[in-house]
Amino acid sequence: xxxxxxxxxxxSVIVVFGVIVITFLIARVMGDPVALLLPPDASKExxxxxxxxxxxxxxxxxxxxxxxxxxxxxDFGKSFRYNQxxxxxxxxxxxxxxxxxxxxxxxxxxxxxxxxxxxAVRRGTITDRIGMGLAVLGQSIPNxxxxxxxxxxFAVKFRLFPPxxxxxxxxxxxxxxxxxxxxAAATARLTRSNVLDELDADYVxxxxxxxxxxxxxxxxxxIRNAFISILNMVxxxxxxxxxxxxxxxxxxxxxxxxRLSIDAIYGRDFPVVQATVIITASCFILINxxxxxxxxxxxxxVKRG
Amino acid sequence: xxxxxxxxxxxxxxxxxxxxxYASKDEVVVCQGAEVNSLDPARxxxxxxxxxxxxxFDSLYFFDANxxxxxxxxxxxxxxxxxxxxxxxxxxxxxxxGTVLTAKDVKFxxxxxxxxxxxxxxxxxxxxxxxVTVVDDYTVRIITKSPDPILLNRxxxxxxxxxxxxxxxxxxxxxxxxxxxxxxxxxxSWSRNDRMILEANQNYWGGAPKFKRLVIRPVPEIAARVAExxxxxxxxxxxxxxxxxxxxxxxxxxxxxxVLSGRTIFVYINTxxxxxxxxxxVRQALNYAIDRKSIIDSxxxxxxxxxxxxxxxxxxxxxxxxxxxxxDPAKAKKLLAEAGYPNGFKVEFLSxxxxxxxxxEIAEAVAKMLNAIGVQTEFKVMEWGTLxxxxxxKKLKDLGFxxxxxxxxxxxxxxxxxxxxAESPFSYYTTPALADKLNKARTTMDKKKRLAMYKQIQAEIxxxxxxxxxxxxxxNYVTSKELKGxxxxxxxxLLFYKVSK
Numbered sequence: 001x002x003x004x005x006x007x008x009x010x011x012s013v014i015v016v017f018g019v020i021v022i023t024f025l026i027a028r029v030m031g032d033p034v035a036l037l038l039p040p041d042a043s044k045e046x047x048x049x050x051x052x053x054x055x056x057x058x059x060x061x062x063x064x065x066x067x068x069x070x071x072x073x074x075d076f077g078k079s080f081r082y083n084q085x086x087x088x089x090x091x092x093x094x095x096x097x098x099x100x101x102x103x104x105x106x107x108x109x110x111x112x113x114x115x116x117x118x119x120a121v122r123r124g125t126i127t128d129r130i131g132m133g134l135a136v137l138g139q140s141i142p143n144x145x146x147x148x149x150x151x152x153x154f155a156v157k158f159r160l161f162p163p164x165x166x167x168x169x170x171x172x173x174x175x176x177x178x179x180x181x182x183x184a185a186a187t188a189r190l191t192r193s194n195v196l197d198e199l200d201a202d203y204v205x206x207x208x209x210x211x212x213x214x215x216x217x218x219x220x221x222x223i224r225n226a227f228i229s230i231l232n233m234v235x236x237x238x239x240x241x242x243x244x245x246x247x248x249x250x251x252x253x254x255x256x257x258x259r260l261s262i263d264a265i266y267g268r269d270f271p272v273v274q275a276t277v278i279i280t281a282s283c284f285i286l287i288n289x290x291x292x293x294x295x296x297x298x299x300x301x302v303k304r305g
Numbered sequence: 306x307x308x309x310x311x312x313x314x315x316x317x318x319x320x321x322x323x324x325x326x327y328a329s330k331d332e333v334v335v336c337q338g339a340e341v342n343s344l345d346p347a348r349x350x351x352x353x354x355x356x357x358x359x360x361x362f363d364s365l366y367f368f369d370a371n372x373x374x375x376x377x378x379x380x381x382x383x384x385x386x387x388x389x390x391x392x393x394x395x396x397x398x399x400x401x402x403g404t405v406l407t408a409k410d411v412k413f414x415x416x417x418x419x420x421x422x423x424x425x426x427x428x429x430x431x432x433x434x435x436x437v438t439v440v441d442d443y444t445v446r447i448i449t450k451s452p453d454p455i456l457l458n459r460x461x462x463x464x465x466x467x468x469x470x471x472x473x474x475x476x477x478x479x480x481x482x483x484x485x486x487x488x489x490x491x492x493x494s495w496s497r498n499d500r501m502i503l504e505a506n507q508n509y510w511g512g513a514p515k516f517k518r519l520v521i522r523p524v525p526e527i528a529a530r531v532a533e534x535x536x537x538x539x540x541x542x543x544x545x546x547x548x549x550x551x552x553x554x555x556x557x558x559x560x561x562x563x564v565l566s567g568r569t570i571f572v573y574i575n576t577x578x579x580x581x582x583x584x585x586x587v588r589q590a591l592n593y594a595i596d597r598k599s600i601i602d603s604x605x606x607x608x609x610x611x612x613x614x615x616x617x618x619x620x621x622x623x624x625x626x627x628x629x630x631x632x633d634p635a636k637a638k639k640l641l642a643e644a645g646y647p648n649g650f651k652v653e654f655l656s657x658x659x660x661x662x663x664x665x666e667i668a669e670a671v672a673k674m675l676n677a678i679g680v681q682t683e684f685k686v687m688e689w690g691t692l693x694x695x696x697x698x699k700k701l702k703d704l705g706f707x708x709x710x711x712x713x714x715x716x717x718x719x720x721x722x723x724x725x726x727a728e729s730p731f732s733y734y735t736t737p738a739l740a741d742k743l744n745k746a747r748t749t750m751d752k753k754k755r756l757a758m759y760k761q762i763q764a765e766i767x768x769x770x771x772x773x774x775x776x777x778x779x780x781n782y783v784t785s786k787e788l789k790g791x792x793x794x795x796x797x798x799l800l801f802y803k804v805s806k
Contacts, residue, residue, distance in 0.1 A: 030690070031690055031691055031694050032694050032698075035690075035693045035694045035697045035698070036690055036693055037350065037426065038350060038426055038429075039350045039351075039426060039427060039429070039712070040693075040697065040709075040722065040731055041429060041430070041712065041718070041721075041722045041731075042426075042429045042730075043429050043432070043729075044728060044729075044730060046428070046429055047697075047730070049421070049424065050424065053424060081342050081343075081348070082342055082343050082348070082497075083343060083345070083348050084343075089497075092497070093497070093498070148526070148528045148529075151528060151529055151532050152528070152532065155532055155536060156532045156535050156536055159536060162536070162538060163529050163532035163533050163535075163536055163538065164524050164526070164529040164530075164532070164533060165499065165500070165522060165524070165533075166496075166499045166500075167500075250525055250526055251526040251528075251529060252526075252529065253498070253499075253522070253523065253524045253525065253526065253529055254498075255496060255497065255498035255499040256498075259498045260497075260498070263340070263498075266688075266689070266690060267690070268690055
């Protein structure tokens, strides 16, 4: 098991390195930051000077080598627009996104698990139809629309939550709900299908024959077994949400790394774009690794090594 | 069961109570559409950034609501000769830490704008300054490289005066973590993308602000921005699109303040490209083809004014007697035929989306109107960053939709970059004669002579039609009814030292 983890970590390093190179190249294809950085009235001399200051006049492979050298030492460079060290900037804003993602994941689980289990247990009935109908709705509603609707309804009309921003402990609820919507729906459907699979299994039939009460069958056996693939999906979700809450953070003015990266992309602020992508990708890879290890540790059906 | 119910009830009550974060009488909350880039004015390149600086700092001069530089930290100025200006400074002005402002602070701050090591983004506007000398504690001289009639305008643009000793002692990076100025508000804290908190400077030389705290928040989503105003969390919101105005005007606790903007919207014509666009008659035809009024009424809900020559009343040199091109498609077709294009010709028309109010929709309407006179447009929408690169890299093929704000409040602020020289990154039209005239107007000190020169230049530009002139924006600022004394400005600055609740 230890060897497995070490090998996986080594693979992760290679993947992260690939992410660094690809992000670096894609960022540079995005275009010229100088045109956006300087006011439109800037002179040609100013543009040339700024291009030089940002190191953008060097050949691409030189820029890449310099960047990789910096990153392995933990230096992600300075933001073109803010003139601040990027790593510090990203680490400052990361907790806000982490907080939002955790609350969103909790809400997602609280909705999707009961919804999926009940739909599975009452398969074919009206409860099932309504449940899955809601799930399809949840997956189809664009989250920017949902977010704005939530603001108009619960913030403006009912004054229960602030419309946007980070202040007050209840400010996270509306954005977390918006973020959770799609994934809660997807997880609900997956939960239902996993539980259905388990309900069909031999050991369930045997437990019922033995006279075990249905509730115990459900809670002690079925859910525990379905849990593992659900855990997998929740972890993947969490990793995706971590890097992708861009739209939600924009709508709710949530000061996380989603906001940071969207401003950076529009402003062609390469160091910030690169750092956010690399850090998010690394988190995602680590979460994946964690899930796989948990899988191996808890599910005897999974081969080791 | 009962206990659970009680818990839920209490929980909801708490939730409700916590959301009552409405701005109290002592606090004014402003929601802008974008975030400040940096606390260091040397990294500022837009009015969003400057709306923080104007609260914490002062400059020697600053534009009034009509775009005319008024003395602020300076009391008066004297033009000693064509390239030498002398300024008398206001006495008894204190920085937020109690130190007194003197000439050396002025010299340090202006030097910083010109310093090639600092690379101030607005530094290009200060490139006419050769040197700053301290005459005595309250007298400063500025020497320009050549006659510079708009030095006061330049000093009004991001000319924030910093405390020389403190900045030099702490170093810029440390100083700007907790900046100190002479402005009406003191800096308290800033969390990027969240909020900036400022508090009133009770010792402000212009009179202490009438409330205690100013909070500036970036709320990029317009629906959320309006929601903040509706719930009473915000007192002022900016960048309100015209289609929301009807709904906002109906709200009881809200005031809508429209103001003529210094920003004009027009279409670039690349006169260095295809032959058709090199012909003056063709360019005039393009201008006659546009029904500006119907665009303003139907797409902008009336929030605009047809514009003649890309500058406005806020720009010194503006000639109000020049009337915009009329809507005359018959004349447009006739001009095209006279120029040798009776069947029109093809153009590529680029437009941003979301950069300016209703930009894509208006550009589409313009394209349709051009099609109607026989000019077949290939319409392409592009992301702003890409478009800026095309425009400023001289890669525009035929037509491009763009707006231009008002930084210097002077005709040269627009005509300089656009027509002043063939090398200017943003220029797609010029002639040696016009460049010469602009140069002369830029370096003539006599106001009356300048006015006459710009009147003639405008007439020429109008006739040559190097742009498809469209309209001047009308900006709408929406405030809560409790706010008193807030004056919307055409230069997008938000000032609060005369505001109360």
